[in-house]
Amino acid sequence: MADSRHLPDSNNTMGVDLINNELALICPDPVIGINRDGIITLFNPAAEQLLGYSSQEMVGKFHIAQLYPSPESAREIKRLMYQDDQGEKGQLISHKTNLLSKNGVSIPIQLSACVVVEQGEEIGSVGFFRDMTERLALERSLKHMSITDSLTGLFNQRHFHSVLGQEIKRCKRHQHPLTLVCLDMDHFKSVNDKLGHVEGDHALRFIGEAICSILRLSDFGFRYGGDEFMVLLPETASQSAASFTNRLIDYFDNNMPSTLIDLARESEAVALSIGIAQYKDDEPANVFVKRADLAMYQAKKQPGNSTVLAE
Template sequence: MHLNINQAELISICPDPVIAINRRGVISVFNTSAENLLGYSADQVIGNMSIRQIYPSDAEAKKIMRMMMDESFYGPGRVEGYETYVLNSNRDRVPIRLSAAVLMKQGVYRGSVGFFHDMTRQKTLENTLLKQSITDDLSGLFNQRHFYVQVSSEMMRVKRYGGELSLVCIDLDGFKQVNDKLGHLEGDQIVRQIGRVLRDGLRESDQAFRYGGDEFMLLLPNTSRDDACCLADRVRQLFNMECNYSPDAFHRGAVTVSMSLGVASCNSAEPVDFFVQRADMAMYSAKQAGGNCVKQFTSGHM
């Protein structure tokens, strides 16, 4: 059976946005799917709008054109599956996968045509899966695996550019008694509460992690050891205000929960494990001092 469908009809029913440009870069084809993706009508853009206006920058538009013209990328005159962003009518970024081809006539460049596959759902799913892989479900904080990735990255940054980096190690005093006497559900509630306290008590550049069990880490870029001690003590006070079992709370139970916090600053020449160990040693010093306090690492801990 022969289907009598012309080129314009095929473009109009294509589920992916199809955008073509003339040799001056002005849009000459803009199908219904392109209208839906970008929020422009075909009448607005055809013959009026440059393709560069829908890319995030002139540099990105030029890069795509260079790739189409360079045979070493995808082959002569085309791009296949290139991921980038386009800007919709609200100037919001929309992730797309672009496949495009140069249009030639008798050896002369006449323009190009591209298929702009919407990647919004896929990118949202990828971001969701990534977040799940680096987040502790109970506390809502980052997990230990992501902790080591971020510490390594920040220590490399300090080594390359200088600056200060501090680490706070937090361990709960009395948490085992909560689980033993009040049950694990109450212990889970305290872990959730710590997650809220740490998120509320930190600056935007800081990061909080559940290291494991009742141990937590705070990574503080561009922060001296003294400033980190001040922030750590503020976190301790916030926790005491929020927790029903803290030494400052009015309760009659046999369980008391507080924080022991240890602070160390980064020596860019040291391995990651040494940095973490120094913060851990300072935390144990706080425990030995009776808990509910902040101690910083000194050479006396060695």
């Protein structure tokens, strides 16, 4: 909200009796009114609930700027209120900012505000605040769901292509190596056929767990599709990626679920096949992925838990 500029002094109450305005009092969203000096003159019950202050604590005692995270935030709102490109001067529509609660928590809000004019003179302003906490949490949740494989908790194929493009650009810009690891479980079809799809899902979750357990903060793990997984290792050459795959195989062997161990004893070995490719200068992304994929299929021709470096 904004306090007015270059206006004669006025008293600390609004020209219209906003405090007794029934609409403001019953409004489900927080409503805060200020006089031309920025002193709070209206603090409705919804504002009390959101910020933890009582109306008695605020009205006539608090400056509106004290509710913002910084003086700069308050000045920015004032500037926008009087800016031509914001529409009509003296109003602000759906501006996103934050307010500080009594216990110091920063609360994301959306503010719409307008000045109050009496007898041609601006005497203050009133703002309507919408708490955006739940909406932002929902947006974050939906975004997370859109890029995450629900079964394994790894990123999904859609996000793989987005991240791959970004990391290729970054490795070109900084002249750092970038390595892609492609892997899948040998004889996964047998797991589904002999143990059922529930155990098949458990096996996929186990691979996701194995990948997550050894990723660095800078690495990315993806379920690419079916039983195929991708791991992007920024700033890592293909030779160094071998240590990653060794740790992955160790985790896989040492923590394998009993159902997979029993299956391996009874029929086919349960193991990983891994292909490694390092990005080549100006290589198209699809070619980079194809090289890692082909290396993985070469590994399948070898004994279980084999790793092949792409040419």
